[in-house]
Amino acid sequence: MNEQDVLRRIFRESGKQGSDVVIGPGDDMALLRPEGWTFGSPGGGGGGGVLLAVDQVIEGIHFERPAAGLDAIGHKAIARCLSDVAAMAGRPVASLVSAILPPDMTDDDAMVLFDAMRTVGERFHAPIVGGDLAVHRHPTHPLTCSVTVMGAATGLGVVSRFGAKNGDLVCVTGALGGSLDSGRHLSFQPRVGEAIMLRAVLGERLHAMIDLSDGLGLDASRMLEADSGLQIEIDADRLPLHDGIDWRGGVSDGEDYELLCLVEDGELPERLLECPFTPIGRVVARPAADAPAVVVFDGDARHDVASQGWEHRG
Amino acid sequence: MNEQDVLRRIFRESGKQGSDVVIGPGDDMALLRPEGWTFGSPGGGGGGGVLLAVDQVIEGIHFERPAAGLDAIGHKAIARCLSDVAAMAGRPVASLVSAILPPDMTDDDAMVLFDAMRTVGERFHAPIVGGDLAVHRHPTHPLTCSVTVMGAATGLGVVSRFGAKNGDLVCVTGALGGSLDSGRHLSFQPRVGEAIMLRAVLGERLHAMIDLSDGLGLDASRMLEADSGLQIEIDADRLPLHDGIDWRGGVSDGEDYELLCLVEDGELPERLLECPFTPIGRVVARPAADAPAVVVFDGDARHDVASQGWEHRG
Numbered sequence: 001m002n003e004q005d006v007l008r009r010i011f012r013e014s015g016k017q018g019s020d021v022v023i024g025p026g027d028d029m030a031l032l033r034p035e036g037w038t039f040g041s042p043g044g045g046g047g048g049g050v051l052l053a054v055d056q057v058i059e060g061i062h063f064e065r066p067a068a069g070l071d072a073i074g075h076k077a078i079a080r081c082l083s084d085v086a087a088m089a090g091r092p093v094a095s096l097v098s099a100i101l102p103p104d105m106t107d108d109d110a111m112v113l114f115d116a117m118r119t120v121g122e123r124f125h126a127p128i129v130g131g132d133l134a135v136h137r138h139p140t141h142p143l144t145c146s147v148t149v150m151g152a153a154t155g156l157g158v159v160s161r162f163g164a165k166n167g168d169l170v171c172v173t174g175a176l177g178g179s180l181d182s183g184r185h186l187s188f189q190p191r192v193g194e195a196i197m198l199r200a201v202l203g204e205r206l207h208a209m210i211d212l213s214d215g216l217g218l219d220a221s222r223m224l225e226a227d228s229g230l231q232i233e234i235d236a237d238r239l240p241l242h243d244g245i246d247w248r249g250g251v252s253d254g255e256d257y258e259l260l261c262l263v264e265d266g267e268l269p270e271r272l273l274e275c276p277f278t279p280i281g282r283v284v285a286r287p288a289a290d291a292p293a294v295v296v297f298d299g300d301a302r303h304d305v306a307s308q309g310w311e312h313r314g
Numbered sequence: 315m316n317e318q319d320v321l322r323r324i325f326r327e328s329g330k331q332g333s334d335v336v337i338g339p340g341d342d343m344a345l346l347r348p349e350g351w352t353f354g355s356p357g358g359g360g361g362g363g364v365l366l367a368v369d370q371v372i373e374g375i376h377f378e379r380p381a382a383g384l385d386a387i388g389h390k391a392i393a394r395c396l397s398d399v400a401a402m403a404g405r406p407v408a409s410l411v412s413a414i415l416p417p418d419m420t421d422d423d424a425m426v427l428f429d430a431m432r433t434v435g436e437r438f439h440a441p442i443v444g445g446d447l448a449v450h451r452h453p454t455h456p457l458t459c460s461v462t463v464m465g466a467a468t469g470l471g472v473v474s475r476f477g478a479k480n481g482d483l484v485c486v487t488g489a490l491g492g493s494l495d496s497g498r499h500l501s502f503q504p505r506v507g508e509a510i511m512l513r514a515v516l517g518e519r520l521h522a523m524i525d526l527s528d529g530l531g532l533d534a535s536r537m538l539e540a541d542s543g544l545q546i547e548i549d550a551d552r553l554p555l556h557d558g559i560d561w562r563g564g565v566s567d568g569e570d571y572e573l574l575c576l577v578e579d580g581e582l583p584e585r586l587l588e589c590p591f592t593p594i595g596r597v598v599a600r601p602a603a604d605a606p607a608v609v610v611f612d613g614d615a616r617h618d619v620a621s622q623g624w625e626h627r628g
Contacts, residue, residue, distance in 0.1 A: 056446050056448060
């Protein structure tokens with residue numbers, strides 16, 4: 001089973017969504033504007049709404065329990081969802097957690113896990129407002145946490161992943177690669193503040209944004225709709241990489257939780273808060289209908305990386 | 315581990331919630347009012363906001379897979395959450411689903427499950443706007459679905475579970491008991507329309523409401539805060555029961571997904587749409603600090619039923 005394919009089939013069947021739904025399934029978060037509601041924000045401006053997304057972490061797929069530690073697992077469970085809020089340039093409002101615990105976990109273990117979730121949630125102003133907890137009797141049952149996060153569009157408006165335009169600069173926050181081996185996948189800080197700053201600095205020039213969860217190659221390919229006629233070109237030499245990582249690792253290791261942005265050509269900030277912001281390529285017209293969606297130039301070589309990444313498998 | 319106790323501990327630690335949180339953990343749903351937002355509704359009125367709750371169904375705890383059938387499981391997963399919206403007298407807006415599938419499920423199985431969720435979601439105007447799907451490799455992994463539902467407070471305002479007042483009538487929708495044996499726990503219709511109608515008919519006289527998931531005794535006890543000084547009295551002879559069920563079954567079988575309401579004394583509707591609405595008792599002053607929170611009068615006998623119900627265990 002390919003989970004992405006199944007989800008696409010499921011949501012294609014969904015037919016027309018309700019009139020409250022502005023952005024439905026397929027983006028980093030859904031955007032809802034129920035009838036009669038208004039979404040003024042302290043910063044002024046319109047275009048607001050309720051952002052919602054759900055994400056789960058599962059022992060044996062996203063982490064190994066003894067190795068990771070319960071506080072790191074709790075951190076990751078919430079931080080992954082907050083990274084979705086960042087990808088929309090929203091502000092976090094609240095989170096909800098459902099968890100299934102294996103029978104060998106104690107009450108104190110559960111508290112360590114939830115304390116870690118609560119801590120990162122509160123740091124990003126997304127307190128846990130609801131939860132459901134179950135213990136499964138089967139001794140091999142894995143620990144699973146499903147986290148829903150609600151965000152609010154700021155007065156600047158949200159940023160979809162689907163706004164690519166020919167000629168856009170391709171930019172990335174932070175550095176890429178080696179997240180799983182280094183343990184960064186358990187301790188990363190979601191780029192919530194950086195994303196709002198980007199939206200403020202770049203305004204309407206910020207055409208599209210996604211967070212890098214599965215790898216630059218795969219995630220970049222998800223920014224181009226099938227009929228876009230566009231291609232994302234990445235220059236291997238410009239990729240900001242963690243120590244000891246080559247461009248292939250930067251493209252395919254996954255779990256970076258950095259932001260990949262498509263920005264109208266022009267001046268760029270070099271940093272957002274303490275975070276580097278690096279142009280790594282450009283959006284161009286796809287040279288042929290069957291040309292790859294994402295290519296990396298490495299010297300004279302040209303590599304199709306549209307499927308380079310890590311599809312989480314159990 | 316007692317999951318309810320652990321959740322209480324977790325949420326007690328949460329300290330002050332954010333300023334957006336009007337109702338936090340502990341009620342049927344959280345209520346959020348982000349700064350600057352207004353919540354006008356087609357029916358007019360204020361007091362609105364975003365309602366959120368999460369709930370999960372787990373193979374081996376809430377259903378047995380071959381017996382239940384995937385379409386019934388999908389129905390139950392969403393309908394349980396919609397019952398929470400009913401308990402707040404809200405209107406459903408959207409739902410999000412995360413699921414972990416065991417390795418023996420096919421793509422087509424997943425589609426049957428999600429089609430059932432989509433169908434009940436859309437029937438109640440809560441389309442699925444986001445999802446996360448994983449397959450676990452372990453052959454004994456149970457099927458699990460976690461569902462988050464977003465609701466909107468209507469212009470009439472929400473109803474908390476914590477509004478009990480001395481002298482209130484205790485009322486219940488529908489009939490109770492035998493849900494698990496009869497299969498009703500897999501096919502029930504959440505009382506969304508009935509709840510909004512109740513709120514419209516009774517107005518501010520509708521002091522408190524909860525949906526009956528774990529059994530009348532246990533759920534009624536959850537409507538009284540520890541320091542309320544109140545007791546809920548139920549008259550066994552007045553309980554509306556399904557065929558073949560005695561009052562003990564009606565109080566403790568659980569999974570009824572009917573609404574339990576505390577209403578200021580006065581005239582009551584006999585029906586809501588097609589659904590009976592039955593007074594079954596009264597809220598009184600608790601005769602002693604250590605008196606039970608919920609009692610059933612059966613002729614001359616008086617039974618403590620505050621712990622009568624079904625705590626879902628793996």
